[in-house]
Amino acid sequence: MGIYLDNAATSYPKPEAVYRAVDRFMREIGASSGRGAYRQALLADKVVFSAREALGKLFGIRDASRIVFTSNATESLNLAVKGLLKAGDHVVASSMEHNAVWRPLKRLEAERGIEITVAPCAKDGSLRPEDVIKAIRPNTRLVVMTHASNVTGTLLPVGEVGAAARDRGVLFLVDAAQTAGTCPIDAGTLGIDLLAFTGHKGLFGPTGTGGLYIREGVDLLPFKEGGTGGESILEHQPDHLPDRFEAGTLNISGIAGLLAGVDFILTEGIDRIRGKEKELTGHFLRALEIIPGIEVYGPKDPEKQVGVVSLNISGVMAQDVAYVLDEVYGVMVRSGLHCAPMAHRTIGTIDRGTVRFGIGYFNTIEEIDTMVQALAEIAGKTLTWK
């Protein structure tokens, strides 16, 4: 078995309880939630509700009905952006955004005539809150920002921006794809109106799970209508959450796994998880400093980033590094633009991309050392080529 370092894409392995929860749900419960009055259906319902409650606990959200399930952060971001913005609305986004934010915004710019201002980030991906604040106009409806870049791992100042947005009556949408489950998030304290998260990364759930928190008082238009189990007599989608945004049968087997993943995080403690991530990331960054021929992007400081590290080896294509790491050393990493071209323009790697290492809670110092050794060997060989 190789060394898995693509946790920024999908966490692997999962806690044992996650596999067991999915298996148990599919074998022993297996029914749809909210659709039947028999005991098994009601058990399915409880799984879904418990997952909402656990997520509420993790994100400091008291009313769990404000958390709606989606299939991933991309769907959540699409729902938030498309459900909210109308013609003439102005949006501020950071220059480190993923395509899951950028592409929906560009579509609305073309189709609905929204206006977009990009708040520029520094070359290490960091953002000054004042650059967001000065971009806010009278018609600004939304500030959207990633909590941490999926390219450089850079943590963005969500608390400061959230407070500023709230003061100015502007809604604040946070893309927590890289931080949900790995960094403490308290939606209320951080001034977050809409929180998009995926289940399959830091939350340790299966793929196809995710959600959106919608603060009370924020009204979005759903983009799908259909069966919700209850209130079938209504011709229109019910107004009450979560049903308003959850037409169709949910991915309950996935949600059962997600519940186990979030329970694992609540038991371990988010601070401990973040602590281990910082330890591994710091160890990796320090080791990289002594390898000649490697350029590391981002803040290079575990306090200022999550467990995502992007780099390039001088003279070698990113995809070649990733290929050799996998073929020769059994190290699984990702190369390319990581679905965030704007972030690569910011850090100056739009033409070549980066090799990205996604460190997870189950990685070890030994694995990081093995990988560093591999990188040193690859970089060393390229130096002798010259």
Next chain:
Amino acid sequence: MFLEDITLTFIAPCIADPEKIRLIAEVSTDISGVMPYLNAVMKNATYNRKGPSFTFMKEFRLVNLYPGKITMAKALNTTDAWQVLNWIKDMINDVYEKRDSIVPNYELRSKPTALQIYGWLPRKNCKECGEVTCLSFAVKLLLGEKSLGGCRLLFTPEYAEQRKTMLEIVAALGYETVEGLDSKTGYRTQ
């Protein structure tokens, strides 16, 4: 923990309001012993010692507690039902924890009827509250679907006495917030 678990066992559309749901849930512990204590702390409940049963409104939802089960009507959806069941569980456990400092109350307290409430309203059928008659306003007030502030006439000097009585009744029913009104004076705050 006194009450460990609540399990939903039945769910169906409400007969009176098919847009809402009714349900039955089983409790893992016999909760009849905690009812007199609940009766002491909840002002808007009806405790029937002989049943025993304990009935109250949680906003617009009708909740009945029995020794081994809970029934609820007019919940919005299953998420709403689960939230209220969890709230009930926490409340029961909290009251149980504090039972030594609570004087149990065994009396049967009954709610005023809609007709009694109607008697204290201006009875002008002015329709300003959005209801056709003061009687229908009284019914909705009892159900928690209307707030007292909806009756504009009641908050004019002419109805000072009735207002005082109605504010007391509303407080006793547990509908403590009268939107946009000062709870002590009964006058609009804005």
